[in-house]
Amino acid sequence: MTRIDAFTDDALGTLDAVGAVDALRAGTVSAAELVDAAIARTEAVNPALNGMAHEAFDRARTRARLAYPYGGYFDGVPTFIKDNVAVAGMPTREGADAWQARIEANDGDFARPYLATGLIPIGKTQLSEFGFSASAEHPRLGAVRNPWHTDYTAGASSSGSGAFVAAGVVPIAHANDGGGSIRIPAACNGLVGLKPSRGRLPLDRNVRQMPLQIVHNGVLTRSVRDTAAFYREMERTVAHPKLPRIGDIRGPGAARLHIAVCTQSIARDSAPEIADLTLQTAALLEELGHRVTVVDNPIPRRFIDDFLLYWSFLAFALVRGGRRTFGETFDRTRLDSLTLGLERHAAGNLVRLPAALVRLARTRRITERLHSTYDLLLTPTLADVTPRIGHLDPTADYQQVIERLIDWVAFTPLQNVTGEPAMSLPLARSASGLPIGMMFSAPLGRDARLLELAYELEAARPWPTISG
Template identity: 75%
Template sequence: MDRISAFRDDALGDLDAVGLAQALRAGDVSPAELIEAAIARAEAVNPALNGLAFEAFERARARAAQRSRFGGFFDGVPSFLKDNVAVAGMPTMSGTDAWHPRPVASHGDFARSYLATGLVPLGKTALSEFGFSASAEHPRLGPVRNPWNPEHTAGASSSGSGAFVAAGVVPIAHANDGGGSIRIPAACNGLVGLKPSRGRLPLDKDMRQMPLRIVHNGVVTRSVRDTAAFYREMEKVTAHPKLPPIGDVTGANPRRLRIAVCTKSIEREAGPEVSRLTMEVAELLENLGHRVTVVDNPVPKRFVDDFLLYWSFLAFALVRGGRRTFGPTFDPARLDNLTRGLESHAARNLHRLPAAIARLARVRRVTSRLHDDHDVVLTPTLADVTPPIGHLDPTAPFEQVMDRLTEWVAFTPLQNATGEPAISLPLARSESGLPVGMMFAAQLGHDAQLLELAYELEDARPWPTVAD
């Protein structure tokens, strides 16, 4: 099936966010021209991609017209926020329609910082229900489709952001990651997706209150320099005092790294095609002068059950506290099978939860030992190529969906538990032409090291867009 591309000869062109910021400063384009171009692109492709959760086009136009009142490096560059963070004047529906939408009164902590960089939101992007699935295929809201092939998923949970950035609607969009949800859509859509170190970016109150903070905010972009510039600018707004600063990363580091490569997840080997592509990237790294060593996966198998139980507990808390959190219109009967199945799994196993959380909190001891001998660990982002729409249908029996999810999303949850940074880069293509992401993980706080390596790999093996 034909790709879905919004790229055209307009004010946005094929520039990334840094390129647009430079064009704005040079006076080559105006904020109003960029916003109008992005709105036109969104209107052109959203009927096919279904990535838009809430439209705020008039608000964006008004914001662009008042540019002198705002600041930030990206001032005037169009973007989107994912529909699970609080943005004043917009509802937060978190990928479900289980209650009636109502605008929130004020920005959450993340949106306040994000908007301080100057990015202009055109609205909010779609996600899987509460972000629980790696594919957004809501039975009533519909699936979010992949612009490389709309018969396939755009990944999740940050699916709408991934689809819109890949299609060329905007160059940068918010994503967040509680089990891979920055890296998964980056891998599926051919994008750069860095899950930063825990604490690197602010969280809204609901996410801060989790017993184990597995969720991390970030962005998906088409270029490494956009991701690097975003983190540089966010550090000017908010910085974690206990983490090494990322700073202004603008290129590769000449230092050669010790890189471990592993194609086996905790429970299974990646699919043959993905394993082969991963080893080809390992060979590229060797050719670039890095020291590459094949390793076995050191994480205990119990991690999978522990993470699933904690994931289920989050569903349990949302469902059982739904009316208190979302208001009297909350109707649990409108939740999908996956959310309800996770809630039931947690209810049956609550007695095991404290021990599971304790083990998840300790798993970084395992990865720290691995990082004693290796600067970076390379794995595939996902264990198999991107599946078609329907493979992760949330109306299917819970056991079927969970089996398929745990088989596909076999590598990404580890860094959510450890808090370590990991980046997905679109370094490979499947035989069918879909992007295949490669994931690089580093020690806590070493986000800059991942960006430096990403610059080097982007230069060595540039990746195409859907317009190429």
């Protein structure tokens, strides 16, 4: 097994983001020392992990040596931002090399409050082309590899962020999720990944224009308290007026919950190992005093076809509008087989799209009925173990890749459609030792309930990091 570990005896040590804040306030480390440590760690492991899309080391060092102009809670903590949101002074390549990316003149609507927390980006992280695949394996940019075992994928379009946080390069990194890309890399890399309620965090303009809003911004962390602190701090400036506030969650909730558990996805039964690990998690919940009920999956099989059509429509819009969006250098022949296959699928089925969108929008009626009985839903994050690099090769035959994607990413798209919050926690390990994520979803706006349960589970079954 080739494991990549960036943890070392430097200013970052094994600190999580909250620990780094505490060290900064105590004066035992400086922002410059933390940033220098993160840069050194990036240089040490990126040749093996291939997680970086753009480096901004000089900018980060300059920022770290200033007198903290933002005044945010995380002032001085190094981070990465995924390469599909706009950050002033950096290009946005969307995981592709089909055009000459321009340097952004301004921060986008997400980067502004993200950077206002004081987090210092040392660069941008790699993703699959436009985020369409659940594995970043670009034919020319290379594959992003899992630090637990580099023969395996780091998972989904936030894979670069997931690989770097798990390997100890930074304690917290931006991720976003249109079909599972916060929760999937959390599951593959042994991290905490909360996809928040729709509207909880701002989106850049190009994403807000989608006819059905499925994308959600967030972060990947190694500890529940880091995720909770991030949402607390973001809420200081971007609280959504129609959602219950998360507030300052610092520990488990007192309420005992009624939790539904389902190991059967819309597409298939989970692999036996995954189903067994999910039921073990359900048994842990019962030991903690929660009530658990096994349920069948209530979502109709038609959901898969409808979601695939909408997913492919997004590819259609990007490919057909490529020159208008990305400039005259856009060259569709440099796109991978998956993107072009999705575009063809949409082109042949556009007449079905309006009805598909109506059905997708109505899906929340089903989950609302489920949540009228149960406080939370537990499923595996993914239907099978993490695949090896090559299993989801985007240059392979489109039909092969899309069938494998549907087979593996069988649970996560539901909450992108309904807008409900869902969190992957690294509560299990496969027989081969790779992390396995367990996913909890809640009614819209009940993100705090997920964080409270996450604290309880983290205390009851602490998860290891790569450093041990």
